[in-house]
Each structure stands twice: as structure tokens, then as C-alpha cells.
Amino acid sequence: MSRVCEICGKHKAFGGHITRRGLAKKKGGIGMHVVKNTRRTFSPNLKSVRALVNGGVKRVKVCTACIRSEKIVKA
Numbered sequence: 001m002s003r004v005c006e007i008c009g010k011h012k013a014f015g016g017h018i019t020r021r022g023l024a025k026k027k028g029g030i031g032m033h034v035v036k037n038t039r040r041t042f043s044p045n046l047k048s049v050r051a052l053v054n055g056g057v058k059r060v061k062v063c064t065a066c067i068r069s070e071k072i073v074k075a
Contacts, residue, residue, distance in 0.1 A: 003043060003044065003046055003061075004044075004061070005044055005046060005061065005062055005063040005066060006060045006061055006062060007060075007062055007063070007066040007071050007072060008063065008065070008066055008071070010044045010063045010065070011044065012041050012042065012043050012044070013041070013042040014039060014040070014041055014042070015039075015040055015041075015042055016037055016038065016039055016040065017037075017038050017039075017040045018034055018036070018037050019034070019035050019036040019037070019038075020032040020033065020034055020035065021033055021035045044063045045063055045064045045065075046061045046062065046063055046064075047061070047062060047063075047064060047067065048060070048061050049062055049067065049072070049074060050074065050075040051072040051073060051074055051075055052072075052073045052074075052075050057075040060072070
């Protein structure tokens, strides 16, 4: 099973991480320069919970936002 919320469909997102080097201009330097720009992933905060689905108890992967907003009924 993939890392996807079974309620809202939240899944892995992609972004970037910029590494800078140097002394900031306001601290007397020549400014921050970008040395590396790497891709990174943002994973959803998934929990495996027992929930009531179609009248029966089933184990589902749900993000914590859906658990907090009570979109599922815990069993």
C-alpha cells in the first residue's frame, strides 16, 4: 500500500532545499550565495487506525488532519 491518505488522498509532495553560504549583507558581508539546490520530498503524516467502514471494522491509513477533523469514526 502506498503512502496516501485513504480519506482525502493526500500524498507525497516535492519541493526543494536551498543551501546558502556567506555572511549576510546586513551583518557586513557580501550576501548569501546559493551553493546547492537539491530536491526533497514532503511525506504526509499517516497513521494506521482501525475505523468503521461500511458497517465493519477495517484498518486504514489516514492522515492526522483527517483524524483531527473527525472525517473517520474510530473503532
